[in-house]
Amino acid sequence: MDRHDAKGFSQMRFDPTTLNYNAAGLIPAIAQDESSGEVLMMAWMNQEAIRKTLQSGSVTYWSRSRQTFWIKGESSGHTQTLIDLRVDCDRDCLLIIVRQIGPACHTNRRSCFYTAIRETDEIEILQPQT
Amino acid sequence: MDRHDAKGFSQMRFDPTTLNYNAAGLIPAIAQDESSGEVLMMAWMNQEAIRKTLQSGSVTYWSRSRQTFWIKGESSGHTQTLIDLRVDCDRDCLLIIVRQIGPACHTNRRSCFYTAIRETDEIEILQPQT
Numbered sequence: 001m002d003r004h005d006a007k008g009f010s011q012m013r014f015d016p017t018t019l020n021y022n023a024a025g026l027i028p029a030i031a032q033d034e035s036s037g038e039v040l041m042m043a044w045m046n047q048e049a050i051r052k053t054l055q056s057g058s059v060t061y062w063s064r065s066r067q068t069f070w071i072k073g074e075s076s077g078h079t080q081t082l083i084d085l086r087v088d089c090d091r092d093c094l095l096i097i098v099r100q101i102g103p104a105c106h107t108n109r110r111s112c113f114y115t116a117i118r119e120t121d122e123i124e125i126l127q128p129q130t
Numbered sequence: 131m132d133r134h135d136a137k138g139f140s141q142m143r144f145d146p147t148t149l150n151y152n153a154a155g156l157i158p159a160i161a162q163d164e165s166s167g168e169v170l171m172m173a174w175m176n177q178e179a180i181r182k183t184l185q186s187g188s189v190t191y192w193s194r195s196r197q198t199f200w201i202k203g204e205s206s207g208h209t210q211t212l213i214d215l216r217v218d219c220d221r222d223c224l225l226i227i228v229r230q231i232g233p234a235c236h237t238n239r240r241s242c243f244y245t246a247i248r249e250t251d252e253i254e255i256l257q258p259q260t
Contacts, residue, residue, distance in 0.1 A: 014252040037167030122144040
């Protein structure tokens with residue numbers, strides 16, 4: 001049942017089964033850097049990945065290609081520590097505020113969003129870190 | 131064919147058919163506020179919505195519930211003007227930098243991501259604008 005704090009903000013027990021997952025049981029999760037505000041990447045979680053992320057503090061996605069849990073940075077060292085997990089109005093998308101070590105992208109760029117459309121061209125706006 | 135500018139950044143003609151859409155022909159698009167960096171919402175686009183967005187400068191999604199184009203703010207006046215459109219490494223997600231007029235969320239909140247998980251609770255962190 002909803003409670004309210006002194007400022008009138010609602011508060012309830014978090015229940016991951018109340019989120020809206022797609023047919024494959026997945027929900028998109030957007031990772032945003034806690035300090036720069038940069039959007040780093042988007043990946044997918046299932047109910048268990050959300051639980052693991054909340055319990056461990058290490059952001060854990062579900063890899064659709066490998067069909068397995070994917071603890072971000074486990075092999076690369078480019079870890080994401082959970083700072084805050086937010087839910088959207090339709091309960092079908094997550095925003096994850098993270099502390100990102102090193103590049104978030106497997107191409108060694110800080111963010112996965114590294115090309116931009118300018119006029120009719122697509123141009124690279126971030127280069128791999130050295 | 132790829133070209134490179136003076137700084138070595140690659141540059142090619144943008145072709146929306148080279149993006150990876152899901153089985154329904156859709157790609158997730160994350161809207162981020164150009165000035166605050168706030169992540170405002172996530173919605174879906176198809177190839178034609180991307181073209182319309184680029185041509186008009188008015189961010190246009192595909193409404194999955196209404197199965198129609200959805201020019202953001204057309205009825206509410208809470209428009210999104212396109213500032214930059216970015217593509218991720220897997221070419222299966224877009225990041226749209228926007229100038230947002232008023233609240234982005236249909237609940238009248240600035241952002242759709244308005245609850246956060248704290249300990250075992252889900253708490254409201256943004257209230258509707260008045």
